[in-house]
Amino acid sequence: MTLPPMNQNVTLAEIAEIAGVSPATVSRVLNGDERVAEHRVESVNRAVRELGYTPSRAARSLATGKTGLIATIIDSNLEVFTDPFWGIVTTAISRTLQQSNLQALLMATPLNKADNMLASSLSSQQVDGAIFFQLHDDSFVAELYKQGLPCVVVGTPKNATSIPFVDVDNAAGARMATEHLITRGAKNIATITGDMSLSAGKLRYEGYESAINGLGRAVDTRLVAHGNFSHESGIEAMEELLDSGVPFDAVFVANDLMALGAMSVLHDHEIKIPEQVAVIGFDDMFAAQLGRQKLSTIRQDIEGLGSTAASMMAEMVEGRRPASRMLQTELVQRETT
Amino acid sequence: MTLPPMNQNVTLAEIAEIAGVSPATVSRVLNGDERVAEHRVESVNRAVRELGYTPSRAARSLATGKTGLIATIIDSNLEVFTDPFWGIVTTAISRTLQQSNLQALLMATPLNKADNMLASSLSSQQVDGAIFFQLHDDSFVAELYKQGLPCVVVGTPKNATSIPFVDVDNAAGARMATEHLITRGAKNIATITGDMSLSAGKLRYEGYESAINGLGRAVDTRLVAHGNFSHESGIEAMEELLDSGVPFDAVFVANDLMALGAMSVLHDHEIKIPEQVAVIGFDDMFAAQLGRQKLSTIRQDIEGLGSTAASMMAEMVEGRRPASRMLQTELVQRETT
DNA sequence: CTGAAAGCGCTAACAT
DNA sequence: ATGTTAGCGCTTTCAG
Numbered sequence: 215m216t217l218p219p220m221n222q223n224v225t226l227a228e229i230a231e232i233a234g235v236s237p238a239t240v241s242r243v244l245n246g247d248e249r250v251a252e253h254r255v256e257s258v259n260r261a262v263r264e265l266g267y268t269p270s271r272a273a274r275s276l277a278t279g280k281t282g283l284i285a286t287i288i289d290s291n292l293e294v295f296t297d298p299f300w301g302i303v304t305t306a307i308s309r310t311l312q313q314s315n316l317q318a319l320l321m322a323t324p325l326n327k328a329d330n331m332l333a334s335s336l337s338s339q340q341v342d343g344a345i346f347f348q349l350h351d352d353s354f355v356a357e358l359y360k361q362g363l364p365c366v367v368v369g370t371p372k373n374a375t376s377i378p379f380v381d382v383d384n385a386a387g388a389r390m391a392t393e394h395l396i397t398r399g400a401k402n403i404a405t406i407t408g409d410m411s412l413s414a415g416k417l418r419y420e421g422y423e424s425a426i427n428g429l430g431r432a433v434d435t436r437l438v439a440h441g442n443f444s445h446e447s448g449i450e451a452m453e454e455l456l457d458s459g460v461p462f463d464a465v466f467v468a469n470d471l472m473a474l475g476a477m478s479v480l481h482d483h484e485i486k487i488p489e490q491v492a493v494i495g496f497d498d499m500f501a502a503q504l505g506r507q508k509l510s511t512i513r514q515d516i517e518g519l520g521s522t523a524a525s526m527m528a529e530m531v532e533g534r535r536p537a538s539r540m541l542q543t544e545l546v547q548r549e550t551t
Numbered sequence: 552m553t554l555p556p557m558n559q560n561v562t563l564a565e566i567a568e569i570a571g572v573s574p575a576t577v578s579r580v581l582n583g584d585e586r587v588a589e590h591r592v593e594s595v596n597r598a599v600r601e602l603g604y605t606p607s608r609a610a611r612s613l614a615t616g617k618t619g620l621i622a623t624i625i626d627s628n629l630e631v632f633t634d635p636f637w638g639i640v641t642t643a644i645s646r647t648l649q650q651s652n653l654q655a656l657l658m659a660t661p662l663n664k665a666d667n668m669l670a671s672s673l674s675s676q677q678v679d680g681a682i683f684f685q686l687h688d689d690s691f692v693a694e695l696y697k698q699g700l701p702c703v704v705v706g707t708p709k710n711a712t713s714i715p716f717v718d719v720d721n722a723a724g725a726r727m728a729t730e731h732l733i734t735r736g737a738k739n740i741a742t743i744t745g746d747m748s749l750s751a752g753k754l755r756y757e758g759y760e761s762a763i764n765g766l767g768r769a770v771d772t773r774l775v776a777h778g779n780f781s782h783e784s785g786i787e788a789m790e791e792l793l794d795s796g797v798p799f800d801a802v803f804v805a806n807d808l809m810a811l812g813a814m815s816v817l818h819d820h821e822i823k824i825p826e827q828v829a830v831i832g833f834d835d836m837f838a839a840q841l842g843r844q845k846l847s848t849i850r851q852d853i854e855g856l857g858s859t860a861a862s863m864m865a866e867m868v869e870g871r872r873p874a875s876r877m878l879q880t881e882l883v884q885r886e887t888t
Numbered sequence: 889c890t891g892a893a894a895g896c897g898c899t900a901a902c903a904t
Numbered sequence: 905a906t907g908t909t910a911g912c913g914c915t916t917t918c919a920g
Contacts, residue, residue, distance in 0.1 A: 225897055236907045241899060249905055268675040272612030273897030276912045281609060286657065288642055301637030305625060305659040312660070320623065320655040322642040338561075338605040445841065474841055481843070501838040504782060504811055506818065562913055573891045578915055586889055610913030613896045892919085903908075 224267040232261040244269060284311055284527055285336060285344040286318045289325040298500060299516055303368060306520025307345060314528035316342070325354060336363060343527050348413070352377070364530035368523045370413035378530070380522045380539045382514040384414050384496075387543035388421025389428075391494045391512050392466045396429065398492055398551050400464030404437040406451040406476060408468035415443070418468045418496060436460045441472045448472025452479040463491055464551075470495035470502045470511055477507065477550070492551040508548035515541050561604040569598040581606060621648055621864055622673060622681040623655045626662040635837060636853055640705060643857025644682060651865035653679065662691060673700060680864050685750070689714070701867035705860045707750035715867070717859045717876045719851040721751050721833075724880035725758025726765075728831045728849050729803045733766065735829055735888050737801030741774040743788040743813060745805035752780070755805045755833060773797045778809045785809025789816040800828055801888075807832035807839045807848055814844065814887070829888040845885035852878050 226244075230237045235254055242250050243258040261267070275281045286307055288300065308318040319341060323332050336344055336358055346355050348369025359365045359377050367379040395403050405422045408415035419438075426433045439454045441447035448467060452475065455462065467473035473495030477487060485491055487507055495502060498513035518541050526536040563581070567574040572591055579587050580595040598604070612618045623644055625637065645655040656678060660669050673681055673695055683692050685706025696702045696714050704716040732740050742759045745752035756775075763770045776791045778784035785804060789812065792799065804810035810832030814824060822828055824844055832839060835850035855878050863873040 226899095227897075237898080238900085238908080239906060242906085245899085251905065254906085266671070266675075268671045268677070270613070270897050271677050272609050272618060273912090274899075275609035276607070276613050276914085277897080277899040279912075283656075288645075290642060290646060298635045298638070301635070301641070304638070304641065304657060305627060308625075308657040308659040309627060312658075318657040319620075320641060320645040320657045321649075322645040323649070334603065334605045338603075338607075340605070340608050478843060501841055504838055505842060506815060563915095564913075574914080575891060575893095575916080576889090579890090582915085588889065591890090607913050610896090611915075613898085614913080614915040616896075890920085892917105894915105894917085896915090897912105899910100899912090901908105901910085904906085 224265045226267075226269065229258060229261045229265065229267055232265070233257040279339065280342050280531075281340060282316055283319045283341045284316050284524075284531075285321050285341045287325070287332070287344055287346050288320070288322045289347065289349060290322045302516045303347075303520035303523075306517045307524045310521040310524030311528065314525075314531070316524075316528060316531065318345075318524075325349060325351070342531050345523050345527055348381075364527060366523050366526045366530065366536075368519055370417070372413060378526055378536055378538050380519060380526060380541065381413075382519065382543055383540040384417035385421040385424070386540075387496060387512040387514070388418040388466065388468070389425045390421075390543065390545055391496060392422045392425035393428070394510075394545055394547070394551060395464040395466060395492055395494060396425065398464070398488070400492055402434075402437065402460075402462040402464070404439070404455050404462040404465040405433075406439050406441045406448060406455070406465060406467040406472055408441060408443040408472070410440065412443075415468060422466050434460070437462055441468065443469050443472060445471045445475045448475030449479055452476035456483060464488075465491060465493050467493060467495050470497045470499040470509060473509055473511070474501060474505060477505070477509070481506075487550050494551050498546055503548070507550055510548045510551040511546050513544045513546045515543070561602045563604075563606065566595065566598045566602065566604055569602070570594040616676065617679050617868075618677060619653055620656045620678045621653050621861075621868075622658050622678045624662070624669070624681055624683050625657070625659045626684065626686055627659040639853045640684075640857035640860075643854045644861045647858040647861030648865065651862075651868070653861075653865060653868065655682075655861075662686060662688070679868050682860050682864055685718075701864060703860050703863045703867065703873075705856055707754070709750060715863055715873055715875050717856060717863060717878065718750075719856065719880055720877040721754035722758040722761070723877075724833060724849040724851070725755040725803065725805070726762045727758075727880065727882055728833060729759045729762035730765070731847075731882055731884070731888060732801040732803060732829055732831060733762065735801070735825070737829055739771075739774065739797075739799040739801070741776070741792050741799040741802040742770075743776050743778045743785060743792070743802060743804040743809055745778060745780040745809070747777065749780075752805060759803050771797070774799055778805065780806050780809060782808045782812040785812030786816055789813035793820060801825075802828060802830050804830060804832050807834045807836040807846060810846055810848070811838060811842060814842070814846070818843075824887050831888050835883055840885070844887055847885045847888040848883050850881045850883045852880075 226240050227237055230240045240258050243255050311318050343364035346367045352371045352373050355365050356375050365377055370381045371379055407419045410416050423433050439451035441451040467476055480487055495509050495511040498511045502509040502511050522539055529536045563577050564574055567577045577595050580592050648655050680701035683704045689708045689710050692702055693712050702714055707718045708716055744756045747753050760770050776788035778788040804813055817824055832846050832848040835848045839846040839848050859876055866873045
């Protein structure tokens with residue numbers, strides 16, 4: 215692989231000189247200004263190519279007041295890092311931003327300390343915008359957004375705000391999962407919820423509820439056990455369900471991690487999946503395909519989450535105000551339903 | 552949470568005026584120049600605080616020729632994204648760089664196309680340095696490095712180069728795993744290798760080999776099955792091993808993913824783990840703790856990988872040339888040994 | 889120890 | 905359609 219010549223210090227001025235035009239013209243060509251004579255455009259481009267010229271971001275920023283940088287902020291308090299999710303989303307963001315000539319700046323920082331560096335670097339045009347991941351406390355983002363910084367959040371903000379966000383359609387996905395269980399012949403469908411204080415937890419429960427309601431029934435509260443999205447909590451919730459003695463022949467679990475835990479207790483009790491109890495999860499995490507029985511689940515478009523967030527940001531940078539978006543989920547039937 | 556006042560356009564000049572000093576002095580204070588009278592330092596700092604001033608990166612870059620930006624390059628051809636690894640490493644990098652006042656620029660791009668934007672943006676002082684993840688082809692990095700761009704690679708470069716890198720000590724980890732098997736009483740230890748064309752694959756095999764050699768024996772080639780790090784390949788390799796009929800009472804598998812696959816075929820054959828065959832993996836991936844039997848494995852310090860890479864980069868930016876580093880691994884004994 | 893002044897490389901009026 | 909000319913906000917000689 216050969217690299218273009220190292221552009222130690224080729225400047226726009228030199229290009230101008232070589233091409234025999236003024237710096238302003240070079241700048242115009244570089245920025246795609248229409249009204250430049252064809253032949254000049256060519257000679258400028260030739261010079262650019264020959265010298266391997268790349269405009270200086272710093273100089274451009276200074277002149278335009280735009281940095282071309284988008285902060286991608288990860289609340290490092292979050293424990294969710296073990297989740298492959300992050301790598302995929304941030305990668306998608308970066309790739310998509312690049313198409314709009316924007317760069318992703320990765321900032322991992324605790325979001326709770328009020329006056330951290332983050333605040334000042336965000337609130338003082340060091341970046342053209344910021345993408346946040348779902349947060350417990352939106353007020354920080356709300357503030358920034360009010361100050362005029364383009365913001366988009368990945369996930370559903372807790373306190374309904376006007377900040378544009380993109381999320382998977384948790385409610386629809388949960389409904390789809392539950393309806394799938396119904397289709398497979400389940401009569402008494404239990405659920406293990408996630409952390410209900412998170413929008414994903416709440417919405418997934420609501421999806422389950424709406425599917426049950428669609429049957430013309432109310433949900434039997436004895437059939438809902440509360441977990442917190444952790445593997446451990448899935449185990450406990452399933453034990454609870456079993457202990458209650460209320461019969462059920464299927465269970466919608468709010469995420470795969472808990473579903474895996476739930477399955478293990480089902481196995482321990484020698485309850486056949488899916489014959490005696492069908493189970494379906496949510497997320498389609500990698501481990502869902504690894505166990506002795508591959509888990510049926512609801513797949514979310516993680517990459518789509520990132521690329522959508524990025525394109526929304528690109529729009530905002532151009533002054534538009536994109537509507538929030540919900541991404542469709544997909545049913546993945548494997549061996550547990 | 553309250554934010555500092557929005558610093559729309561506070562400039563160094565304004566600070567100078569308010570503090571009653573020259574811009575040059577403000578600049579000196581900002582950059583920690585020693586020889587400024589104490590009282591002036593104070594009045595400058597006060598003004599800075601009151602106005603919520605943050606220096607403009609762009610202006611500073613233009614003046615100094617440094618951007619404060621470090622590219623973190625992910626070869627998006629890599630399929631490994633599903634690996635939680637990325638999120639953790641990049642986050643650690645970002646956090647560590649911040650301590651040196653550097654920012655991580657995330658660039659996901661295919662590294663094979665010769666003249667992509669990446670090349671030019673890297674080779675033309677748009678960034679102060681670049682961190683790469685292990686690559687199939689080092690020539691690109693080698694080129695950049697030769698041109699004087701500070702580079703560090705996470706993982707062991709394939710073609711031994713002089714480029715500083717940081718990696719977990721794969722060989723030592725594999726040896727530790729194998730020796731652990733020996734300690735637990737294993738007599739005939741098989742291994743399932745990873746992709747031998749990757750340094751991790753090769754080194755882990757060598758670690759296994761050296762442990763066997765430590766016993767005063769040569770490795771029995773009938774006991775080594777080749778996988779490629781995928782779950783599927785772990786399954787196949789174990790079947791091969793079993794089919795061969797050569798007895799073994801333990802197996803070191805080059806990564807957890809394959810180990811999980813291998814365990815499933817052991818279970819299918821009703822072979823008791825660890826009584827009949829002990830198994831140990833490598834990586835300590837999350838799923839290792841999820842199955843019906845928790846996998847013993849070698850844990851790598853993923854976060855350390857990122858933070859070490861970042862501090863090495865910080866050193867390089869300051870003109871030093873750090874030595875490459877190997878990170879120690881840790882044995883995690885669970886239920887399979 | 890401090891200030892004046894000259895850029896860093898680019899863009900954006902403003903002329904022409 | 906193109907060139908001239910000011911800056912953008914900071915650092916850094918160079919004087920003093």
